[in-house]
Amino acid sequence: MHWTNAVAMLVMIGSGWGIYNDTVIFGGLHFSKHIKLGGWAAQSLLWHFAGMWLLALNGAAYRIYGIVTGRLRERLLPIRLRDLVQTVRDTLRFHIDHSDLTTYNAVQKVLYIVVILAGVSQVVTGLAIWKPVQFSGLTDLLGGFQAARLIHFGGMSVIVGFLVVHVALSLLVPQTLWAMLTGGPRLPARTPSSTGTRP
Ligand code: HEM
Numbered sequence: 001m002h003w004t005n006a007v008a009m010l011v012m013i014g015s016g017w018g019i020y021n022d023t024v025i026f027g028g029l030h031f032s033k034h035i036k037l038g039g040w041a042a043q044s045l046l047w048h049f050a051g052m053w054l055l056a057l058n059g060a061a062y063r064i065y066g067i068v069t070g071r072l073r074e075r076l077l078p079i080r081l082r083d084l085v086q087t088v089r090d091t092l093r094f095h096i097d098h099s100d101l102t103t104y105n106a107v108q109k110v111l112y113i114v115v116i117l118a119g120v121s122q123v124v125t126g127l128a129i130w131k132p133v134q135f136s137g138l139t140d141l142l143g144g145f146q147a148a149r150l151i152h153f154g155g156m157s158v159i160v161g162f163l164v165v166h167v168a169l170s171l172l173v174p175q176t177l178w179a180m181l182t183g184g185p186r187l188p189a190r191t192p193s194s195t196g197t198r199p
Pocket residue numbers: 009012013015016017019020021023024025048052053055056119122123124125126127129130131149152153155156159
């Protein structure tokens with residue numbers, strides 16, 4: 001699901017930049033033709049609408065699986081302010097502990113929650129600007145078409161910002177990348193007496 005999401009996100013970001021170029025929101029901001037997907041806006045829209053099914057269905061499967069199995073809560077909660085401050089301090093001193101890849105630190109938890117919510121926000125605001133007539137109630141709730149468009153662009157910026165940090169950190173700790181490709185880190189064999197909740 002992670003790698004499917006990675007592909008879907010790249011398609012949505014690249015094609016979104018192609019759509020944006022057609023009617024820019026910020027005067028000086030255009031995306032280079034080398035990083036956008038689709039030769040012109042109509043092609044970018046086709047990519048966007050194709051990618052949205054992959055993104056939304058994969059995202060729904062991930063969230064349902066995470067909620068039903070309790071994985072999301074187990075991995076991402078609780079978040080304590082004390083842990084957050086400590087992780088930031090450790091990070092600034094380059095003292096982050098990577099020995100247990102199955103447990104996220106407080107900063108990771110916050111970032112993952114933010115990006116999961118940004119993904120949901122993209123689907124909701126995307127629906128509002130895709131079908132502003134059929135979903136007029138939703139579009140109104142978001143402050144109208146232009147406001148929904150702006151929030152949609154903001155969500156993309158949050159996701160791209162997350163991606164830069166996420167990719168940089170995973171390259172700094174390559175064992176995480178390997179674990180994500182092979183289905184998880186190597187764990188010690190379980191003994192009948194072990195009481196851990198993790199498989
Ligand atoms: C189900 C999910 C999504 C739907 C239905 C959707 C729908 C749309 C639509 C209809 C537009 C065109 C707006 C216009 O006509 O001006 C658009 C633009 C755009 N989308 Fe999405 N989108 C979705 C997800 C995403 C995601 C995940 C990203 C990036 C992370 C993204 C990034 C963008 C960007 C950058 C634009 C151009 C902003 C603008 O100029 O309006 N979208 N999207």
